[in-house]
Amino acid sequence: MGIKRISRKNSQGFNLIPSHVVDQHESKDSNHSGDACICYTLPIDGAPKLILTQRMDNYAFLGDFKICNRYDIDNTGLVCNWPSEDVLACFCLSHKDIFRSKRVLELGAGYGLAGFVIAAATEASEVVISDGNPQVVDYIQHNIKANYGSFGETIVKSLMLHWNQEETVNISNTFDIIVASDCTFFKGIPQRPCSNCQMVVDEIRIL
């Protein structure tokens, strides 16, 4: 089996959204022994805590790479919540108003901290947290269910969305705001992720 792209985290993040591990054991409803539950405390008044199940640092399984090869995707979404996701989440928290009544899509979300923060702390009407790696989408879906009570009126969904595939779901006119972090790091990933998706957006702002 050829393993094309392996990633690991080599430094600590910025911890802009303070977090601590609450459970490093296999949780009752988790399928993976290498999982940990991380509690993120949003640094604003009245915001709920988010408990996200993620892989513990340095855990990777052979099966991950079989899936990566089968779906033509990398494993980076499983490695960690990357520092730029922290920055994006923090930016979204400090610009909460732009999300009011908007339909929001996060691309290449990994564990989707920014999407979860938008869902929990803004008045977005809908937040869809997407990724092209099916294992990552399983974590997103699990975490949506686990934090169900934290989203108020906001509808929150996961979506398997691989932006290089022609048959990608048609999401034109579906979203008002699209956010993404750390999605153009590998050679070969298009500078404009999702250029194959049928999307119409009124305005693109690169932050």
Ligand SMILES: C[S@@+](CC[C@H](N)C(=O)[O-])C[C@H]1O[C@@H](n2cnc3c(N)ncnc32)[C@H](O)[C@@H]1O
């Ligand atoms: C470096 S990670 C960043 C994850 C997250 N945004 C963060 O910063 O923590 C890149 C993410 O993009 C996803 N990805 C890579 N290529 C993709 C593609 N062609 N379509 C959809 N997602 C893709 C990976 O599965 C991974 O979750």
